[in-house]
Amino acid sequence: MRRLGERFTLLGPGLAYLTALMVVPLVLVLSYSIFQRGRFGGLVHEPTGENFARLFDPLYLDVLVTSVKLAGVTTVLALLLGYPTAYAITKLPPKWKTVALIALVLPFWTNFLIRTYAWIVLLSPAGLVNDALTGWGLIDEPLQLLYRRPAIVAGLLYAYLPLMVLPLCAALERMDDELLEAAANLGARPARAFLSVTLPLSLPAVITGCVFVFVPSIGNFVVPELLGGGQTAMVGNLVRDQFLKARDWPFGATLALAVVAMLVVLLMLQAWSARRLQGGRDA
Amino acid sequence: MTLLSISDVRRRFGDVTALDGVSLDIREGEFFALLGPSGCGKTTLLRILAGFETLDEGAVTLAGDDLTRVPAHQRPINLMFQSYALFPHLTVAGNIAYGLQRERRPKTEIKQRVDEVLERVGLTHAAKRRPQQLSGGQRQRVALARAIVKRPRLLLLDEPLSALDRKVRAEMQLWLKQLQHEVGITFVVVTHDQEEAMSMADRIAVLNQGAVEQVADPVTLYGSPATHFVADFIGANNFFPGTAVAGGLASTEFGSLPARPGAAVPGYPAILAVRPEQVSLSGGPLAGRVLDVSFYGGLSRITVSLSPASSAVSPSSAVPPSPAAPPSLTAPLSSATPPSSTAPLSSATPPSSTAPPPSATPPSSTAPLSPATPPSSTAPLSSATPPSSTAPPSLAASSLLNDKSEMSLSPGGTITVHQHGAPRVAPGDAVELGWAAEDAVLVEP
Numbered sequence: 001m002r003r004l005g006e007r008f009t010l011l012g013p014g015l016a017y018l019t020a021l022m023v024v025p026l027v028l029v030l031s032y033s034i035f036q037r038g039r040f041g042g043l044v045h046e047p048t049g050e051n052f053a054r055l056f057d058p059l060y061l062d063v064l065v066t067s068v069k070l071a072g073v074t075t076v077l078a079l080l081l082g083y084p085t086a087y088a089i090t091k092l093p094p095k096w097k098t099v100a101l102i103a104l105v106l107p108f109w110t111n112f113l114i115r116t117y118a119w120i121v122l123l124s125p126a127g128l129v130n131d132a133l134t135g136w137g138l139i140d141e142p143l144q145l146l147y148r149r150p151a152i153v154a155g156l157l158y159a160y161l162p163l164m165v166l167p168l169c170a171a172l173e174r175m176d177d178e179l180l181e182a183a184a185n186l187g188a189r190p191a192r193a194f195l196s197v198t199l200p201l202s203l204p205a206v207i208t209g210c211v212f213v214f215v216p217s218i219g220n221f222v223v224p225e226l227l228g229g230g231q232t233a234m235v236g237n238l239v240r241d242q243f244l245k246a247r248d249w250p251f252g253a254t255l256a257l258a259v260v261a262m263l264v265v266l267l268m269l270q271a272w273s274a275r276r277l278q279g280g281r282d283a
Numbered sequence: 284m285t286l287l288s289i290s291d292v293r294r295r296f297g298d299v300t301a302l303d304g305v306s307l308d309i310r311e312g313e314f315f316a317l318l319g320p321s322g323c324g325k326t327t328l329l330r331i332l333a334g335f336e337t338l339d340e341g342a343v344t345l346a347g348d349d350l351t352r353v354p355a356h357q358r359p360i361n362l363m364f365q366s367y368a369l370f371p372h373l374t375v376a377g378n379i380a381y382g383l384q385r386e387r388r389p390k391t392e393i394k395q396r397v398d399e400v401l402e403r404v405g406l407t408h409a410a411k412r413r414p415q416q417l418s419g420g421q422r423q424r425v426a427l428a429r430a431i432v433k434r435p436r437l438l439l440l441d442e443p444l445s446a447l448d449r450k451v452r453a454e455m456q457l458w459l460k461q462l463q464h465e466v467g468i469t470f471v472v473v474t475h476d477q478e479e480a481m482s483m484a485d486r487i488a489v490l491n492q493g494a495v496e497q498v499a500d501p502v503t504l505y506g507s508p509a510t511h512f513v514a515d516f517i518g519a520n521n522f523f524p525g526t527a528v529a530g531g532l533a534s535t536e537f538g539s540l541p542a543r544p545g546a547a548v549p550g551y552p553a554i555l556a557v558r559p560e561q562v563s564l565s566g567g568p569l570a571g572r573v574l575d576v577s578f579y580g581g582l583s584r585i586t587v588s589l590s591p592a593s594s595a596v597s598p599s600s601a602v603p604p605s606p607a608a609p610p611s612l613t614a615p616l617s618s619a620t621p622p623s624s625t626a627p628l629s630s631a632t633p634p635s636s637t638a639p640p641p642s643a644t645p646p647s648s649t650a651p652l653s654p655a656t657p658p659s660s661t662a663p664l665s666s667a668t669p670p671s672s673t674a675p676p677s678l679a680a681s682s683l684l685n686d687k688s689e690m691s692l693s694p695g696g697t698i699t700v701h702q703h704g705a706p707r708v709a710p711g712d713a714v715e716l717g718w719a720a721e722d723a724v725l726v727e728p
Contacts, residue, residue, distance in 0.1 A: 176368065181333075186381050188381075
């Protein structure tokens with residue numbers, strides 16, 4: 001039992017911090033979902049299932065579906081952009097590899113809000129993109145880029161692309177080049193070797209990257225607020241509005257619970273598939 | 284018939300010359316070994332054959348077709364990687380089927396051929412397992428099955444036994460050789476392990492610093508090494524520098540020593556190489572004192588400190604060994620090995636530390652090879668050293684194959700002698716050493 005004690009000594013501080021400052025408030029807030037709201041906000045401690053029924057109100061269901069769609073599109077685009085990027089980075093000479101990785105995480109050192117505001121400057125009717133397009137004579141009128149769904153996706157993609165690239169880089173870096181030589185030796189062209197060896201072996205990292213992008217995307221409320229112009233609300237905005245504007249804490253908690261439940265299922269799927277793909281001991 | 288022809292292949296990496304004009308002809312159906320120390324260029328050559336590496340100059344043809352422009356995935360050559368390089372995401376059967384799937388064979392044919400080869404390597408029961416679930420020996424057999432299922436013209440094996448433990452090694456060694464006979468594919472093994480090469484290959488090319496030193500069958504390589512490097516790299520040897528003369532070697536320090544001429548040209552510097560098991564301790568041109576005796580079961584290893592020879596003209600064992608013995612009878616091994624004097628024909632004066640007592644023959648008489656001593660008269664081959672071929676392969680024999688001795692001997696140096704059975708001498712004994720002329724060979728320095 002000494003080892004168990006040792007483990008708890010090491011785990012203790014972090015565990016205590018998380019329990020006290022995250023798990024307890026989270027459980028408290030989520031527990032609101034079974035209570036009713038008070039007339040002027042606040043809480044009436046009378047159990048009800050009403051909040052859960054409201055989740056399936058088309059109005060709110062639509063927001064949930066839209067959120068999943070936007071986060072999903074962001075994730076797919078991040079994968080399509082991130083995989084070649086990660087692949088290219090791992091093929092760089094060691095010195096440039098470091099430079100590329102630093103460049104990748106550099107934006108994280110800047111405030112997220114400021115970076116998102118920068119996108120308004122880029123996408124606004126008098127912004128850089130429209131200026132360039134009109135300047136080159138490609139369009140006559142400035143395009144309405146801002147305050148549309150693509151703007152939200154662009155913002156989310158920009159924010160979370162590194163979270164896709166980093167795990168992919170780690171996985172592709174670990175890849176044994178001899179496996180590709182073996183594939184070539186057995187008659188596989190380079191493209192076939194990639195599809196049949198590199199891609200399947202990097203699949204666990206692909207799933208990890210997708211979860212890393214999808215999870216913060218679906219909960220994000222800053223990007224839809226600033227770039228979506230408040231027209232397209234995602235579930236993050238909705239939760240915040242319920243707590244801070246509508247003063248409907250029980251329903252806000254219910255919405256949050258729905259998102260948390262969805263993400264837990266997603267993480268379990270990821271863990272399961274990663275074990276299946278990597279270990280192969282269950283074959 | 285020549286299957287693979289390598290002619291004058293050169294490859295440089297920056298300042299390093301990996302291959303410096305290598306030419307080899309490998310015959311159809313042969314078990315060929317490329318043997319050499321690490322850095323000799325053998326891996327570069329293997330990678331050139333597989334198509335993973337380009338060559339700067341030279342040509343490689345397979346059955347007459349130029350290989351140099353063929354990309355790796357189109358070559359009828361398969362490689363068994365040293366690390367095996369099995370695909371971790373595929374099952375054993377999936378790994379073996381991979382190459383056939385690339386040929387777009389029908390599914391039924393793939394299944395039949397995979398089953399067939401799985402049975403041949405004895406892994407039918409493991410077909411659905413993943414490589415990570417297999418032992419080292421099993422993984423190797425999967426790697427081999429994956430390579431031979433394509434029925435290549437040529438199978439390259441990169442250090443095939445190096446990753447296996449000793450017991451599995453011996454088993455795989457035998458099995459590989461059997462398999463090669465059964466499937467009839469030409470095997471080229473790349474190895475730094477002489478035991479691996481000697482025990483399996485029909486012919487061996489010894490590589491050193493990017494060049495071929497000698498190509499021969501194992502028995503010739505062992506018995507008649509062409510160069511000093513080969514004589515030293517293959518098995519254990521004792522070396523005497525000197526000048527080649529008719530009937531042997533003229534050594535400035537030991538007088539005339541009997542040997543076959545080998546590749547040496549009379550009048551030119553040469554090195555005499557004599558195997559430890561060929562040296563007899565009962566009479567001969569050399570004298571010395573036993574330093575150390577170790578018993579290895581079937582064999583005994585005896586280390587003898589050499590005295591400057593006085594008996595070049597009187598090979599009779601009537602000469603009492605005591606006056607020729609060095610004064611430092613209890614000298615530690617380190618002081619008995621002088622650091623220099625490795626250059627052949629360096630000087631007529633032996634190192635002073637091992638100077639003979641005044642009663643010994645003066646140095647002047649040791650220099651020229653006396654015509655009065657025909658090699659046959661030096662010493663009859665002692666019955667204590669039977670031909671090595673009768674020795675059972677044992678742990679002792681293989682460990683003594685790597686029994687490295689000094690690159691060149693001078694008075695005070697230590698010569699290694701192998702005797703069959705229990706040792707018949709003890710440390711401190713004065714002995715005479717000799718060998719029959721046909722058991723020693725002159726090699727290029």
